[in-house]
Amino acid sequence: MKKLWSVFLSTFMLMVVTTPIAFAATDAPKIDSGDTAWVLVSAALVFIMTPGLGFFYGGMVRSKNVLTTIMHSFFIVGMISVEWFILGYTMAFGDDATGVIPGIIGSLDKIGLAGTAGQIWTGTSIPELAFVAFQCMFAVITPALITGAFAERVRFKAYALFVLLWAIFIYNPMAHMVWGGGKLFELGALDFAGGLVIHILSGVSGLVICILVGKRKGYGKLPILPHHLPMTVLGATLLWFGWFGFNAGSALGANELAANALITTQAAAAMATVSWVVCEWLHNGKPTILGAASGCIAGLVAITPAAGFVAPMPAVIIGIIGGAVCYFAVAIMKAKLGYDDALDAFGVHGIGGTWGAIATGLWASTAVNSAGANGLFYGDSTLLVAQIISIIVAYLLGGIGSFVLFKVVNAITPFRADEAEEISGLDIVEHGERGYSQSIMTGESLGIQEDITKIN
Amino acid sequence: MAKMTKIEIITRTNKLEELKTALNSIGVEGMTVSQVYGCGLQKGHKEVYRGREYSINLVPKIKLETVVCDVPVEQLLSVAQKVLCTGQVGDGKIFVYDVENAMRIRTGTQGTKAITDDEA
Numbered sequence: 201m202k203k204l205w206s207v208f209l210s211t212f213m214l215m216v217v218t219t220p221i222a223f224a225a226t227d228a229p230k231i232d233s234g235d236t237a238w239v240l241v242s243a244a245l246v247f248i249m250t251p252g253l254g255f256f257y258g259g260m261v262r263s264k265n266v267l268t269t270i271m272h273s274f275f276i277v278g279m280i281s282v283e284w285f286i287l288g289y290t291m292a293f294g295d296d297a298t299g300v301i302p303g304i305i306g307s308l309d310k311i312g313l314a315g316t317a318g319q320i321w322t323g324t325s326i327p328e329l330a331f332v333a334f335q336c337m338f339a340v341i342t343p344a345l346i347t348g349a350f351a352e353r354v355r356f357k358a359y360a361l362f363v364l365l366w367a368i369f370i371y372n373p374m375a376h377m378v379w380g381g382g383k384l385f386e387l388g389a390l391d392f393a394g395g396l397v398i399h400i401l402s403g404v405s406g407l408v409i410c411i412l413v414g415k416r417k418g419y420g421k422l423p424i425l426p427h428h429l430p431m432t433v434l435g436a437t438l439l440w441f442g443w444f445g446f447n448a449g450s451a452l453g454a455n456e457l458a459a460n461a462l463i464t465t466q467a468a469a470a471m472a473t474v475s476w477v478v479c480e481w482l483h484n485g486k487p488t489i490l491g492a493a494s495g496c497i498a499g500l501v502a503i504t505p506a507a508g509f510v511a512p513m514p515a516v517i518i519g520i521i522g523g524a525v526c527y528f529a530v531a532i533m534k535a536k537l538g539y540d541d542a543l544d545a546f547g548v549h550g551i552g553g554t555w556g557a558i559a560t561g562l563w564a565s566t567a568v569n570s571a572g573a574n575g576l577f578y579g580d581s582t583l584l585v586a587q588i589i590s591i592i593v594a595y596l597l598g599g600i601g602s603f604v605l606f607k608v609v610n611a612i613t614p615f616r617a618d619e620a621e622e623i624s625g626l627d628i629v630e631h632g633e634r635g636y637s638q639s640i641m642t643g644e645s646l647g648i649q650e651d652i653t654k655i656n
Numbered sequence: 657m658a659k660m661t662k663i664e665i666i667t668r669t670n671k672l673e674e675l676k677t678a679l680n681s682i683g684v685e686g687m688t689v690s691q692v693y694g695c696g697l698q699k700g701h702k703e704v705y706r707g708r709e710y711s712i713n714l715v716p717k718i719k720l721e722t723v724v725c726d727v728p729v730e731q732l733l734s735v736a737q738k739v740l741c742t743g744q745v746g747d748g749k750i751f752v753y754d755v756e757n758a759m760r761i762r763t764g765t766q767g768t769k770a771i772t773d774d775e776a
């Protein structure tokens with residue numbers, strides 16, 4: 201908590217130093233009710249992805265850790281929404297020129313959403329508050345994705361501290377650099393709905409943390425199996441559903457571009473579902489539902505940066521390769537390298553996001569989105585170069601940043617649960633509750649006895 | 657006091673209904689059934705999650721326990737074998753034990769009367 205206060209303090213000091221510059225609007229844009237309605241609905245759609253992710257992850261762990269795994273996603277909805285309103289939004293989308301670190305962190309004059317009411321978001325016809333809400337849900341889901349990498353073995357206190365610091369020091373600067381007018385934005389990198397900012401960043405961070413935290417006890421020796429695959433499929437379904445808001449909502453309007461993004465999203469997700477299943481069918485002999493659920497997520501991740509820049513048929517190709525690449529990353533590369541990325545945050549989000557960012561540089565077309573650029577297959581290599589530079593920046597920021605944050609958090613409070621805690625399961629140890637109570641329980645209810653006596 | 661015998665049958669889960677009907681038909685009425693896991697000659701099976709293979713070597717089985725006095729043990733064994741035998745590994749085992757005593761908790765009755773119906 202000390203850390204948090206020092207952040208607030210330095211924030212206020214910076215506010216005094218940097219003088220906010222008022223915008224002079226040249227032409228007065230108007231709010232469009234259709235656009236606004238779509239972005240608000242999209243915000244709600246993206247919201248449901250985070251609890252959905254909790255179910256997706258929750259079904260894949262052992263029953264003794266189901267609650268802590270779902271909590272890792274659900275609690276973030278609370279914590280990071282608040283962080284976003286107070287600090288995150290202004291760091292990511294505050295003015296760049298007067299920023300805390302121009303090009304990397306925006307100006308802090310919108311702290312606590314100051315000055316956002318009654319504004320129209322630049323270049324759109326929606327209220328700035330609708331944009332704040334929509335972006336809030338992105339800030340929320342990104343750290344939740346990381347939690348899959350270190351599932352089943354971390355303490356809640358360290359997790360909460362890490363996620364908060366990660367959102368402030370890694371997510372917010374990256375969002376500013378790509379979307380908020382920062383360095384990568386100027387470079388010309390395209391990231392329609394968050395392949396770089398969300399998937400690469402969270403995937404790479406997950407990889408670093410899972411290596412630093414270490415493997416789960418018995419990993420590779422004992423069977424550590426998903427305890428409830430129907431829950432995982434339900435979670436994947438909610439993610440897929442919410443992803444229409446995630447990608448098509450990123451058009452920030454109810455228009456042709458949103459429709460294109462929705463179609464490319466469906467095309468890539470559908471194709472990747474099939475391609476993952478076919479890969480494992482050929483490789484392991486059986487098509488599995490866990491494979492189908494994982495494949496759709498791989499496709500959704502891959503199309504995310506490209507959704508509003510590519511046509512439907514390239515989206516199908518992005519999906520087919522996305523499903524296959526992620527399958528081999530998860531089934532072969534992870535086993536060969538021996539790290540315990542428990543629920544494949546890196547294998548699906550890191551690898552899928554990387555492929556998607558490259559694919560954007562290949563198939564982006566100004567015929568689809570005039571605000572975009574032409575990719576390699578449309579005769580221009582500049583975009584691909586910008587995409588690759590951005591990927592490297594995302595890897596470095598996610599990797600080094602998470603390494604440093606891990607060391608800081610671990611010095612304050614131990615990250616890893618001890619052996620006895622891991623064996624009993626973190627639901628009981630960390631949260632004092634169980635996901636599935638048996639009909640035979642022994643013990644006594646504490647405290648109730650006296651109350652009942654009083655009533656009688 | 658007549659002899660009491662405990663019969664413990666561990667077998668395939670899908671055979672429970674047939675076995676119960678057969679035992680009922682020769683006069684065995686009380687029984688306790690549990691879901692158990694076991695291994696023997698049957699070697700389990702393979703499961704694959706995201707390309708990771710696991711060999712699962714304890715297989716789900718059911719265990720049926722009953723204590724008899726009037727029903728001839730040999731008849732019970734032959735009926736059970738007839739129902740349960742598929743000729744494949746994994747059919748299971750039947751164990752037979754002597755039982756020293758029994759008590760019906762409701763009445764406190766002991767011995768064979770505790771496990772036969774007419775006393776109730």
